[in-house]
Structure formats: C-alpha cells, structure tokens
Amino acid sequence: MSALTVSGLCKAFGGLHVTTDVDLNVEPGERRLIIGPNGAGKTTLFNLITGEITPDKGSIHLFGQDITKTPSRRRPHLGMARTYQIITLFARDTIIHNVSLALLGLSPARWNPLIDIKHQGHLIEHGRAALERVGLAHIADRPLAQTSYGERRRVEIAMALAQNPKLLLLDEPFAGLSIDERRDVKQLLLAIPRDVTIVMIEHNMDVALEFAERITLLHFGEVILEGTRAEVVADPRTREVYLGH
C-alpha cells in the first residue's frame, strides 16, 4: 500500500490550469523531491494534498484511505503534517508555545477551557523533545520575535515533527537559509526515521538532490518526468525545463 497516491488531480483558477492530470505515487518511507520552475504548481499541489484547496477532479489517498473529501483540518489527525514556504508561525508567543500548539491540535484537550495550559506537562515535554530534534531546545522559552530566520525555519519543522506524522510535506525547507544553516537542516531531515514518508519541494539542488531518492518534475502543472535521482538528473528534459538551458 502506498503512503500517498494522487490520481488524475486537476485544478484550474479560472482559465489558468495550475494542476493538470497529476499522478503521484509515494511509497511508505520514501524521500520524494518535487522540483519545477517557479509557477510550476508545486505549492498548489501541496495545498491540494493537504486540502486547503479542493481539486476540480481526481482523488487523493493516504495509506489507502480516500481523503479527497476529508476536510483539511481532519488530515493532520490522519497523520499528515506540512511546513510552509512562507513562514507561518505565532509571532507573539514563545518557541515552546508554538510547538505546544502543534501538539494541542491533535489532542482533545484543545477544547478544554478550564485547565491551565502551563500545567499540561506532556505538552511541554513532547514540545521540548521536538525542539531537541531540531536543536532548539536550549532557546525553547525565547519569544519568537527574538529568533533568527533560520531558527524560525527549524521551528516550522519542529511543529510538523511534533505531530508525529506518517506523511511529512516540506515546502522549501531550505529557502532563505545560509550554507551553515542548510547543512544543519539537512542533518536533521536525514535523522528523521524511515517510518515517516517525506515529500519535499525544494530549489536548492545541492542539498535536495542528496536527500531525494525519487524525483518528480513538474512544469505548467503537469508531471513531465518521474524517476530515480540519477534518471531525472541525467534526463535532457530536466536541463531544458528546470535549468533553462
């Protein structure tokens, strides 16, 4: 059974076809990279998979379960977590509170108006454990406003990891990072165990290529090419479409 199966997925905004008949099959434990030039429909594909946008046609299966019509807010409960290309965090709060919110999202306690969130030991504990994995545990109590861009990228990843997902969707996790920070983030992504399936959109080929096992090339909303890392890199169409010469 595949971790993620997308079949015949279509989405158009008016006359603009951003996703055209996309098929995608990701095996459990796989590391999949999705590449394509700007405007290829990569983030739209993620938004369709997470349910933030409803497709016009086609279906999405998560571990064999049809989730095409499942509301996006239910999908994290089924084991799907994502990060955003544009950092989307809670700027007024501390790092640990951001991660706690990720944990709370999957807990029935999120409806409880009577207990003190500060006394929810397991939230703090699991939150710290997630921050440990991304190397931010030492500044867990720092307000987000006082963190660097690179640290915020890692908070994004920590929030996704905290939810203990089966399928992790990473939207440009290396965007805007320095060389050192890219190396750190790559290390922490490599450390994610194989029971987590990862689909990643990324432009930074030097770090992303090492990480990926299979690569899907999107262009104008269509899958142009799919194969192993070596196949896709060697294919002349990659050069033509993606590298532009």
Added chain:
Amino acid sequence: MSARLIALGIAFVALVTVPYWMPGDYYINVASQILFYAIFALGLNVLVGYAGLVSLGHAGLFGIAAYATAYMLQIGYGHTAAIVVALIVGIASMAVFAVLSLRSTGIGFIMITLALGEILWGLAYRWISLTGGDNGINVRLRPALFEYSLSSANTFYYTTLVVFLLSVAAMTVFVRSPFGASLMGTRDQPRRMNALGYHVWMIRFYACLVSGLLTAVSGILFVYYTQFISPQTLALTSSAEVLLMVISGGAGTLLGPMVGAALVVVVKTVVSGFIERWNFLLGAIFVAIVILMPEGLVPGSARLWRLAWRKMNTPGKAAVTEGKP
C-alpha cells in the same frame, strides 16, 4: 510577581470596602455601573481581544437579555425564571449572530454584526406589543437574596461585585486554558491552526457563546440596576461605547476592558455633572489614548512604566537603551 499579588490584594480590598469610603449612594451606584459594564466589556473582549473578531452588534445582545428579563417579570414570572430565560435568550441570540456573522472575518464580520444589532434595535422600537416601543418596560422590583433586598445601593453593589469577581475569575482561567490558547491561535494564524488540526470555525463559535454569556449577565444586571429598558440601550452608540471601553483599556488583556469601562462610566456619569460637553472630553481622551498608547491604557501604561523604570536605574545609558524593546 509578588508586587502583582499586592496590587491585586489592594484592588480587592478597595472594591469590597467601596460602600465605606464612597461619599454617598450616588457614587456607590456609579461603582455598580462600572462593574456590570466591565463584565460587558470582558464579554466583548473575548471576541475583539482574543478571537480578533470585532463586533458592533453587542448592544443588541446586551439589550435582548435585558428585555427578556423585563418582559418575563412583566408577564408575571419570578426573578429566577426571568434570569434563566434571559440567559438562554441571550446565548441563543448570540448563537444566531455567530452562525450568520462567522461566515466572514474582518470588515465582513463587523458589518454583519452591525446589521444584526440594528435589526434588534428596530425590533425593540417597533414590536410594540412585546417591548412597549419607545416607552420601554419598567421593572418594578429588584429581587431579594435570602433576606437582603437588592433595592438599596449597598446590597446591589455587593451582588454585582460577586458576579463581577466570578466573571473575572472565569476569564482568568479561560485565557490560560488550552481552549484560550486555541482561540488566540485562530486570531493570529487561522490558516496554520486549520493545518494543525483545529476546527477554526467551531473554536470561534464557542468563543462567541462565552462572549454572549457574559454579555447576557451584564444585560440582566443592567436592567435590574436601572429598572427600565428602552430601545436606546440597543442603539449603535451603545455598541460603539462598549467597543471603545475594550479598545481604550487594551483589547486582549484581562485588566484593560475593566479600566476602559471605569473610564467611560466615570466620564459619562460623574464628569458629565461638571462638564456639559462630556462627549467632547471623552472623545479627546480617546484621541489622546490612540496617540500616546495605541495598544490601550493598560498595556501602554505598563510599557511607559518599564521605560521610566529602566531610565531611572541606568541614568547614564538612558538614551542608548530607550529605543530597544
């Protein structure tokens, strides 16, 4: 932390002893008004401050609870029945408000709540068989609790104080709870909250119900205080007034709405006895608040206090540290 506890202790003692140091019944009644308007402002603050949803129809909800109480008493029911029905009517109206207005946020939410509030005002004005129209409804008697009739200024003040303290305690628990954190999350990043597995609409809906409960409670206290309800109470100006209480005091803080309520009530009742154009004064105060501390009186004062404190402690470096957060 301990300074905070001492301040709270002083405030508590001051509130409990109001009838002993206030110069007369008139001022005790002003204190009662401050307290039930503070409950109203706390209720609106749940939406404005913690949910990021600005309502301009809350006077309608406040009024409908007051009308329900007055109407029940008029047709012969007892106080308990009147209060219970008023609470149910208040929350049910809020639920209807919420279902209609939560279809949107931002300006859309403001306009829908404004329209709904105006509809309730129109009904109060025109449905004369039910509301008495412009003449309103009189409430002949305040209830008696055990043997203490609430007809005196003192007993009514203490009753209001108890309800007020309960409301403040409930809000304190609420904002620190996981649900409070969820609500503030939907205010700051609704899209992210949805992607994290939260039901954003439902969280906002429940927050509306909490707001509706506090609004209904304050409406009931109001109608027992004035012993009269007329369409004027539901007018848009009343909605704007309570919104100004929340914003001037500091939306999204616990203390802010209470301070805002005190400010508005004092200017409206006490200062208006000395200055004919008190509306002008209130407007000037709001302009001053917006210019000097746009975040509201309570967070603004805290900020200025910290700044002054730092300046005092580091006289030489004052100029250097000033700009930093």
